[in-house]
Amino acid sequence: MAESLPCIPLKNIVIFPSLIFPISVGRPKSLAAVEHAIRHQNSQILAVLQHDIENEEPVVGDLYKVGTLCAVRRIEERDRGAQVILEGVKRVNILSQVDNEEFMELDYELRTDEVDAEKAPSVEIRALQNDNLELARKVANLMNPDKGDQIFKQFVANNTTPVLQAYRFGTKSPNAHFTTHQDLLEIRGVKKLLSTVGDLLRHDISVAEVQLEIQSKAHKINESGQREVFLRQQKRAIEEALGEDDGDDEIQQLKDQIKQINFPEETRTEIDRELKRLQKMSPQAAEYQVARSYLELVTELPWNTITEDNLDLAHSKVVLDEDHYGLDDVKERILEALAVLQLNPDAKSSILCFVGPPGVGKTSLGQSIARAMGRKFERMSLGGLHDEAELRGHRRTYIGAMPGRVLQAVRRSRVRNPVLMLDELDKLGRDYRGDPSGALMEILDPAQNKEFRDNYLNLPFDLSKVFFITTANTTHTIPAPLLDRLEILELTGYSEIEKVQIAKKYLIPRQIENAGIKTSQLKFTTAGIKHCIQRYTREAGVRELERTIERVARKRAKESLLKNALSKTVTAPVISELLGPEKFKADRMRDNIGDGVATGLAWTAAGGDVLYIEASLAPKEEKVTITGQIGQVMQESVKAARSYIWKAAGDLHIDRASIEDVGVHIHVPEGAVPKDGPSAGVTMATALASAYSKKAVREDVAMTGEITLSGLVLPVGGIREKVLAAHRTGIRHVILPKDNEAELTKLPDTVRDDMEFSLVNTLADVVEIAIPELKSAGLQEQPKN
Template identity: 40%
Template sequence: MEEKKNTLVPLLPLRGLLVYPTMVLHLDVGREKSVQALEKAMVDDHLIFLTMQKDIDIDDPAEEELYKIGTLTKVKQMLKLPNGTIRVLVEGLKRAKFIELTEEDGYYAATLEIMEEDTSKDVEDEALMRTMLQYFEQYIKISKKISNETYATVSDMEEPGRMADIIASHLPIKLKEKQKILETLDNKQRMNQVIDIIHNEKEVLSLEKKIGQRVKKSMERTQKEYYLREQMKAIQKELGDKDGKSGEVSTLAEKIEQAGMPEHVKATALKELDRYEKIPSTSAESSVIRNYIDWLLALPWSNATEDDLNIKKAEKILDQDHYGLEKVKERVLEYLAVQSLTNSLKGPILCLAGPPGVGKTSLARSIAKSLNRNFVRISLGGVRDESEIRGHRRTYVGAMPGRIIQGMKKAGTINPVFLLDEIDKMSNDFRGDPSSAMLEVLDPEQNSNFSDHYIEETYDLSNVMFIATANNLATIPGPLRDRMEIISISGYTELEKIHIAKDHLLLKQIKDHGLTKGQLQIREDAIQQIVRHYTREAGVRSLERQIATICRKTAKMIVSEEKKKIILTSKNVEEFLGKPIFRYGQAELEDQVGVATGLAYTTVGGDTLQIEVALAPGKGKLVLTGKLGDVMKESAQAAFSYIRSKSEELGIDPKFHEKFDIHIHVPEGAVPKDGPSAGITMVTALVSALSGKPIKREVGMTGEVTLRGRVLPIGGLKEKSLSAHRAGLTTIIAPKDNEKDLDDIPESVREELNFILVSHVDEVLKHALNGSVNS
């Protein structure tokens, strides 16, 4: 058979296998591309190019991941096995190199350059062949793994290159070495390589035999375990490691003594160390035990920081870092005062609950700073696996402790401030319930004996001050919420935001953008305009981003336009931030019929909600739109039923449901809305639409309604009041039972809002509508 100098044939990449010319070999083929290449070869001339891939773990190797030089082979037989793979018998023909690789229909095709070999033989070739054959015979006698028939077959060969290939294929050498021999065209060079490899393998076998004989002398007074120990010592002696593990074990034992562990933990550590010493380093269990001992040593068992119980200093630090948040600061100072008196207070579990951007995480850092404690934070957002909290058992591959123990290792002391960020974002699935695992962590009566599956020994968490943060308390399971002291951070007033921007955000952003105070000045009226017209949030993250935008534009102007100083006032804010994003105050410009302003409480703070009612001729069909939840739909039904039952008292045609279809819509239809507090707002909007009386534009309302017209209390009045204040409303109608919540509203907001507390819908309509409803 003759091959062309350059020919295009299918390519089959090999994993952990190599075929030399003249070799006949069975291959099992299972990959899709390889099967396609085989089928193409069988259709054409049975020729296929075999080359090794550099990384055997890759399923679909690219061109650069294949060795360029391989073997052109002929497919002799092909058999499909029951398991879906194909068994192929191939015969190596010639060395070849692929010049170009193209991807055909589901397989690689290679443009080959056939590498012709020199078949001539001189005296030096003859001498090298004899030496190689002699070395190979000696190797066979020592190893006893290669049959004499193989030697007989090799010794009958006349071609030097072929002899070198066949001998190399029988040697237990690395694939890279075999590939190197395949890539060597010169016969003399190839035989020299094979001679060097055989000589090296003979030395290794002789050394193994020598080690075995040395160990055998000590066998008389020991059993199998002692034999294994002596063999290990003999190997270490040959490698030059005289001490073996003994030096490492003594160092670890010393560290265990100095770690300050409780007695039961210390006993476990020493027991594991004894096992570690007995197990060979090559054993997989050896590394598992070593990792376990390292974790026990890395954990703080007795190392603690000394609390700084100076209350005035702590108050100063908290005031410097945070404006407002008086309740939280007061709670921390109370904790310090009690600890200074008792010096034995168990760590309290605080939960800072509030919208994003109000400073929950940074407040926890300030608490750690004021207490002079180490601070560690773990994020629980998206944690679904119980083992994330409790760790994995050591029987699993890749096992490691849970996040609590990892956090303690990072803290380095037994009494850090430990922040559990986003505790409301945990969820459960088939891998367990992480919130249930947190119950033990956050119970001061139980966490002195916290058990991690990996560590197994109990660990004392009672000295840790745990602080959790959450956006939405409703998603935290009841038993877990019961273990924490909830401190609500509702959001900032406009005045507080201006202070925070002046005293904190502006200075931070100027520094981060490489500016100085002299290069950028933002006047208070400009900050007020940014707060009113460019942000609408409970926290201050958007405000910080807007200030960062101003800093970036200032930096550009200083660098490109060579300006030395930028002063931002309310007049030139638009030059930096563009047109206002929000209209300050969402209150309607005039009184509207059938449009009521409700107050809502979301996970990102309070917000205002417009509820619109439209009438159309019909037969009393009630249509609800705006992506309303079940509770809100039920509020609408209750409002509709209440108006039907009280239609005459309200001055509405009793047969309105036979004349009109009623459509209730809450704008921003893409945003899900739910909750019972829209009840009185829906009643007011319906009565306004049916009676034709407009609703006062400056009035916002919140409250749940019953079929008898009673107004029931709601939650989140503080957040709702802040949103009403932001929206420019001046009057708030709220349930009478929420009077206790008025004290939580900042005084600056309370002074600008008129609160009307009601217990019945009649009072709501009296204050919300222009004119009497039954007139």
């Protein structure tokens, strides 16, 4: 009579009755089947081999027709699934599949043929059983000549029946495929089962004899190689006795170099062992080049070489000011670090991380630090790095193995205390080959890097004297444990005034020199520089500005050769003539913006920008329509702003019913550019208040801030860049959250003195300033402490 049980489809193993097998279970349905069997089926479960091991969702048609009824003896949870110990009980015929979405459940019936019947073996069966025992003994002795008999006795100790013996020998056959095991499981007669197992054992004997023959030949070849090594050593001894030893020999050079280096004791022992191993090798051997390359690396690493630091703070300040304009806070922090090193050379300094948009001088600042300290500078880009071995090195067992990039950088610098810049930290990758950020934590941590072990070198190397600096465009993509080990120094974008000064002091002289033109022959006017900044670049840094100046210098250099004359002054019209059509229109404040339009401020990777948000009434059916490719956070800001306007409608002299009777359409221009973030909340609310009240927003006011349903204005980031964008556009009045007041100290004095700031706590304050026509005296009071 057919019964049903949960089933585990097996990929590459067959379970036999009376034998115990551990299996790994990872598929959710298989885990559910095991759990159900333990709880509801007295730990009974079916185990059936599937035809295609790649099939992750097999059905009954994908399984063999004969399986095994098993008992679940133990289950151990693992990271990816569980290990289940199954004991085979009876062979079964698979009939059909039961409809069950949680796990595979099959109808089955027990097999009742000769193999399953417990009958006393005949004389012929006993003879076959004894033959198989002798064959198994021979296999054991061939596989392990020293302990073959001992292994055989342990193996056959519990073989009580011919069938169990056959199953045991079949599972232990080193050359039997799992499909062969399935064939054994399906055999109905005991005689045929024993004969088939005997054939398997004879095949194992043939394979083992061939393997022994191959090993014997390989041993003879190895002895021949050892003889060659012995003869080479004799030859070397004779040459030394005759005084004909070549002093320039590679190994002798390595010996001399190693003697001159003061290694730690552990390192010296390991290197001497490796050197002796190299001496015994033939130069034609495959491992000779590997061992020689390893020892060459050892001799080229700066185990004891350290440059003397120049920690004079006055000198360092001069160098930093020579190379970079502004960045006073960052320079101050660098000088503090140098002061600590001067007072305590063994101090464990924090790892500096320069964070800022492209082109603001992060990499060049690292070069300036090295120049100020008198140290060697090495840069290593981490952008796109996915493999942990790129940092830790590859183990020498791999073909083409090489040391990690950190050790290579120290090797190139030839000193143990270089300034090592790890560039583009935020673009570090991660995949199945490992997590490079984990390796970086060890490399950067002063508590661990004193004995850093590169996988290739496999010896402790002291990195504690290396001055590590990292750079990133943003901290959002840096893993939290790694970020916790870094001291973040933000390099924000430059104002137009700062860019003009940078161009005059650094960029123009450098590009004029590169073009081969004397400074006296070509001069930029301030208006010309501003024209480059406003019409040909749109960035937070000065990288594109330098390229623009380079183009001007190249064109004037060409003209000097063709016409033998140079126009000495580069003005705005001259730049337009040389560089062609302008890439960008000048930022300017909108005139007559009308009802429902508010001016917001945004932060981008290229710096700050002005963002106009438009609100227009629409048919009631549309409710709230949002366009302009804005993200989830900005969409939620729209909903919060509309809810607040509805709540405060009476105070705003807006008919609440009119809000309910019409829809609203919010649009953020430049629809092809994705936008998101919470800082447009106050702008959204102001635009909606203007649209519903039909009162215009002041066109000379810009704003930023996050909002709440209760009308509070919360602080946001990027204040410096946003204010600079407003100033560049001609807007001189900016509404900011009160909690962002401290950020105003980061603004250039020239910009701060030229601006008016309104610091607010509530949307009531915002509306009162931005829409003077609304009588907002009755709006929500500011929260009291």
